[in-house]
Amino acid sequence: MSQKASIICVPRLNVLKLILRIHYAILQKFLASIKPPFAKGGKLEKFHPAFDAFETFLFVPGHTSDHGVHVRDAIDLKRTMMAVILSLFPPLLFGIWNVGYQHHHAFGMDASMMDNFMFGLWRVLPIIVVSYVAGLGVEFIFAIWKGHSVNEGYLVTGMLIPLIMPVTVPLWMVALGAIFCTLIGKEIFGGTGMNFMNPALLARVFLFFAFPAFMSGDIWTDLSPEAGRALVDGWSGATNLVTFDGNYTHLQSASDMFFGFEQGSIGETSVLACLMGALILIITGVGSWRIMVSVFVGGYLMGLLFNLVAPGSNPLHSMHTPAYYHLLMGGFAFGAVYMATDPVSGAHTSAGKYIYGFLIGAFTVVLRVFNPAYPEGMMLSILLMNVFAPLIDQLVLEQHIKTRLKRA
Amino acid sequence: MSGEIAEIVRGAKRHILEVRILTDKAGVQYRSFGKSAVSSLSREAVIKQMLESGVWAYVKQRPYGLIADPEANPKAVFVSCFDSAPLAPDVEFLIDQEAENFKTGLQVLSMLGNGVLHLGIRPGQRIDAPESAHVHTFSGPHPAGNVGIQIHHIDPIRADETVWTVAAQDVLIIGRLFHEGRYRADRFVALCGEGMSKPCYINAVSGQRMDTILDKHLKEGHFRVIQGNVLTGKRSDTKDSLSFYTNQITAIPEGDQPEFLGWLLPGFGKLSLSRTFFSWLSPKRSYHLDTNMHGEERNFVMTGEYEKVLPMNILPVFLLKSIMARDVERMEQLGIYEILEEDLALCEFVCTSKIDVQKIVSEGLDYMRTEA
Numbered sequence: 001m002s003q004k005a006s007i008i009c010v011p012r013l014n015v016l017k018l019i020l021r022i023h024y025a026i027l028q029k030f031l032a033s034i035k036p037p038f039a040k041g042g043k044l045e046k047f048h049p050a051f052d053a054f055e056t057f058l059f060v061p062g063h064t065s066d067h068g069v070h071v072r073d074a075i076d077l078k079r080t081m082m083a084v085i086l087s088l089f090p091p092l093l094f095g096i097w098n099v100g101y102q103h104h105h106a107f108g109m110d111a112s113m114m115d116n117f118m119f120g121l122w123r124v125l126p127i128i129v130v131s132y133v134a135g136l137g138v139e140f141i142f143a144i145w146k147g148h149s150v151n152e153g154y155l156v157t158g159m160l161i162p163l164i165m166p167v168t169v170p171l172w173m174v175a176l177g178a179i180f181c182t183l184i185g186k187e188i189f190g191g192t193g194m195n196f197m198n199p200a201l202l203a204r205v206f207l208f209f210a211f212p213a214f215m216s217g218d219i220w221t222d223l224s225p226e227a228g229r230a231l232v233d234g235w236s237g238a239t240n241l242v243t244f245d246g247n248y249t250h251l252q253s254a255s256d257m258f259f260g261f262e263q264g265s266i267g268e269t270s271v272l273a274c275l276m277g278a279l280i281l282i283i284t285g286v287g288s289w290r291i292m293v294s295v296f297v298g299g300y301l302m303g304l305l306f307n308l309v310a311p312g313s314n315p316l317h318s319m320h321t322p323a324y325y326h327l328l329m330g331g332f333a334f335g336a337v338y339m340a341t342d343p344v345s346g347a348h349t350s351a352g353k354y355i356y357g358f359l360i361g362a363f364t365v366v367l368r369v370f371n372p373a374y375p376e377g378m379m380l381s382i383l384l385m386n387v388f389a390p391l392i393d394q395l396v397l398e399q400h401i402k403t404r405l406k407r408a
Numbered sequence: 409m410s411g412e413i414a415e416i417v418r419g420a421k422r423h424i425l426e427v428r429i430l431t432d433k434a435g436v437q438y439r440s441f442g443k444s445a446v447s448s449l450s451r452e453a454v455i456k457q458m459l460e461s462g463v464w465a466y467v468k469q470r471p472y473g474l475i476a477d478p479e480a481n482p483k484a485v486f487v488s489c490f491d492s493a494p495l496a497p498d499v500e501f502l503i504d505q506e507a508e509n510f511k512t513g514l515q516v517l518s519m520l521g522n523g524v525l526h527l528g529i530r531p532g533q534r535i536d537a538p539e540s541a542h543v544h545t546f547s548g549p550h551p552a553g554n555v556g557i558q559i560h561h562i563d564p565i566r567a568d569e570t571v572w573t574v575a576a577q578d579v580l581i582i583g584r585l586f587h588e589g590r591y592r593a594d595r596f597v598a599l600c601g602e603g604m605s606k607p608c609y610i611n612a613v614s615g616q617r618m619d620t621i622l623d624k625h626l627k628e629g630h631f632r633v634i635q636g637n638v639l640t641g642k643r644s645d646t647k648d649s650l651s652f653y654t655n656q657i658t659a660i661p662e663g664d665q666p667e668f669l670g671w672l673l674p675g676f677g678k679l680s681l682s683r684t685f686f687s688w689l690s691p692k693r694s695y696h697l698d699t700n701m702h703g704e705e706r707n708f709v710m711t712g713e714y715e716k717v718l719p720m721n722i723l724p725v726f727l728l729k730s731i732m733a734r735d736v737e738r739m740e741q742l743g744i745y746e747i748l749e750e751d752l753a754l755c756e757f758v759c760t761s762k763i764d765v766q767k768i769v770s771e772g773l774d775y776m777r778t779e780a
Contacts (some may be wrong), residue, residue, distance in 0.1 A: 075680045080764075407564060
C-alpha cells in the first residue's frame with residue numbers, strides 16, 4: 001500500500017514542481033516587464049515600495065551579502081511571520097466552528113460540525129478580509145509616502161485583530177481599529193520593530209473605549225434570527241468573565257473552558273487550540289516560552305493568593321474562584337501565547353521576560369477580581385506591561401552592568 | 409620575498425594600494441638576523457628584532473584589534489591554538505609541521521606581556537608550551553576558537569588595559585625569525601569551499617597573486633572568492649594579492665538568483681538556527697550555502713537570537729543599540745572593549761532582520777578610538 005502511494009506521489013510532486021517552475025518563469029517575465037517605471041528615475045518611482053512588496057512577496061530577492069558575513073541564515077521576517085500565522089490556525093479554525101456552535105446553541109438547534117463551521121466561516125471571513133485590507137492599506141500608503149519597504153508585521157496583526165473581536169463587531173469598526181493601530185500604534189514610531197505597544201491589542205482597546213456598547217454586553221454570539229426559532233429559555237449572553245464576578249460557582253465546567261465551548265472573542269475561547277499554537281511557536285523558536293510560562297505562573301500564583309485571603313464571610317466572592325480557572329477563562333491563554341510574546345513590545349532581556357510575563361499574569365487576575373467594569377483584564381495588563389517593558393529591561397541592564405563590573 | 413620593486417600603485421590622495429615586486433629568479437634571498445637563543449635576549453632586544461624584521465605586524469592589540477604599540481605594556485599575551493571557524497585550517501596539523509618554530513615563537517611571546525602568556529586549546533590537543541604559560545581548554549562549536557571569547561573567559565579586558573594577541577600560524581613565523589634566523593613569510597593556506605575542486609593546503613607567500621595560488625584549484629563557475637572564512641573573510645578576486653593575515657581561502661557559489669516563494673516553502677535544504685524550516689528534522693544533513701541574503705534588512709524585531717551564538721556575558725543587542733546611539737558610556741559598560749567584529753559574526757549570520765552587525769561593531773570601535 002505504502003509503496004503504491006509513493007509511486008503515485010512522485011510523479012505528482014514532479015508535476016507540481018513543473019507547474020511551479022512555469023509559474024515562476026511567467027511571473028518573473030511579467031515582473032521584469034512592469035518593473036522599469038517603478039525603478040529609480042522611472043515614472044512611477046514613488047510607488048516602488050508597493051511594487052517591491054509584491055515582488056519580494058513572490059520571490060525572495062537575489063540580493064547577496066556585500067560586506068560582513070558572506071552566508072546568511074535562511075530565516076527572514078516574512079518566514080517568522082508565516083510561522084506565527086501557522087500557529088494561529090488552531091484558534092482560528094476552532095473559533096470559526098465555535099461561532100456557528102454558539103449561534104445554533106442559543107437557538108437550541110443541533111447543527112452538524114460542518115454547518116457550525118460554514119456558519120462561522122461566513123461571519124469571520126469578512127472580518128479577516130477587512131482587517132487585512134484596512135491595515136495593509138495604511139502600510140502601503142506609508143511605505144510609498146516615506147519610501148521604505150512594506151513591513152511584514154501586519155501579516156500577523158491583521159490575523160490577530162479578528163481573533164480578538166466579538167463576532168458581531170461591525171465591519172467598519174474593524175477597519176477603524178486596524179487603521180488606528182497601524183497609524184498610531186506603529187507607523188508614527190517608524191513601523192514594525194519601533195512600536196512600543198502591541199498593535200492588535202491597541203486596536204481592541206481603542207474600540208473597547210470608543211464604542212463600549214459594541215464591545216460588551218450580549219455581543220459575543222451571533223443572534224441573527226433563525227426562521228421559526230426563538231432563543232432558548234434561560235440563554236444568557238454573559239461570558240464566564242462576567243459570570244464569575246457575580247457568583248463563581250455558576251461558571252461553566254473547567255473542561256468546557258479548556259476546550260473552548262464558551263462565548264467570547266472569536267479566537268480566544270479554546271485553551272487547547274492556544275496551547276497547540278504555543279507548541280508551534282516554541283518549537284520554531286519564534287515565540288518566547290519564558291514569557292508564556294511566566295504569564296501562566298503569575299496568574300496562577302495570584303489566584304492562589306486570592307484564595308488564601310478571600311473573605312470567609314462571603315463564600316461566593318470571586319476571590320474564591322479556583323486559581324486554575326483564571327488560566328482557562330476568557331482570553332488568558334490567547335493573550336499569554338500570542339499577545340504577551342510579541343518580541344517588539346515585550347521585554348527584550350531573558351530575565352526581563354520572566355518578570356514581564358509574571359506581572360502580566362498576576363495583574364490580569366487582580367483586574368478581573370477587583371475591577372468588574374473591565375472584565376478582560378488580560379488586554380489591559382498586557383498593554384500596561386508593554387509600557388513597563390523598557391523599564392524592566394533597564395533594571396535588568398543595570399544589574400547586568402553591575403555583574404560585569406564585578407567581574408572585570 | 410626578495411626582489412626589485414617594479415611598481416607602486418596609488419589610489420585616491422596618493423594612498424598606496426599595491427607595491428609590486430619582481431621576485432628574484434634565483435630564489436628568495438633572506439636577510440639574516442642570526443639565530444639566537446631567546447632565553448639569552450632581553451624583552452627590548454626581542455621587540456627590536458621583531459620590529460626590524462617586520463614580523464611585529466603579526467602582534468595585535470585589544471581593544472580595537474590594531475597592530476600592537478611596541479611601547480605599550482600589555483597585561484598579557486593571548487594565543488588561540490585552534491581555529492573553530494567554518495572550514496578553517498587544522499592549526500594543530502600546521503603546528504606539527506614546524507614544532508620547533510612554534511615552541512620558539514611561544515617563548516618569544518611569553519616575554520612580551522609582563523611574562524603572562526595564555527594559550528587556548530581544544531580538549532585533547534597537545535601543545536609544547538613554555539613552562540610559564542597558562543594553558544586553558546575550550547570546548548564547543550565556533551566561536552570557541554576566537555581569541556576574544558577566550559580572553560573574556562580567562563581575564564576580561566578592563567577599561568585602560570591592553571592585551572596582545574597573535575594568531576597561531578603567525579606564531580610560527582615569529583618563531584622562524586629566532587629559530588631559523590630569518591623572516592620567512594610563507595605559510596600553509598587552506599583552500600576550501602564548494603568552489604574549490606579539491607580542498608587542500610597550499611604553501612603560499614604573503615603578497616602572492618591570488619591567481620597563482622588558485623590556479624587549477626578554483627572551479628569554473630559563478631563563485632565568490634573570500635580571503636578568510638565565510639563569516640569574517642574579505643571578498644577578493646584573482647587579481648588581488650594574498651593578504652598579510654590570510655590563512656584560508658574560501659570559494660562559495662554566488663546566490664544572486666531570486667527564489668520563488670522562498671519564504672513560504674517547507675525548506676528541507678535550508679540552513680537556519682531557528683526551526684522555521686523543516687531542515688531541523690534532519691540535523692546531520694550538510695548544506696549547500698551560497699551568498700544569498702535570504703531576505704531584506706529590517707528593524708530589530710526578534711529577541712534572544714544573538715545570545716544563543718555569543719558565549720560571553722554581553723547583551724549584544726543592547727551593545728549594538730548603544731553603538732548606533734554613539735553612547736560612549738553605555739558602550740563601555742556593555743563591553744565594547746572586549747569584542748572585535750569577528751566575535752559577533754555569528755550574530756550577524758543568525759539575524760532575522762539581516763542587520764549588519766559587524767559593520768556596526770566596527771563603527772563603534774572606530775568611534776571609541778577616535779572620539780572617546
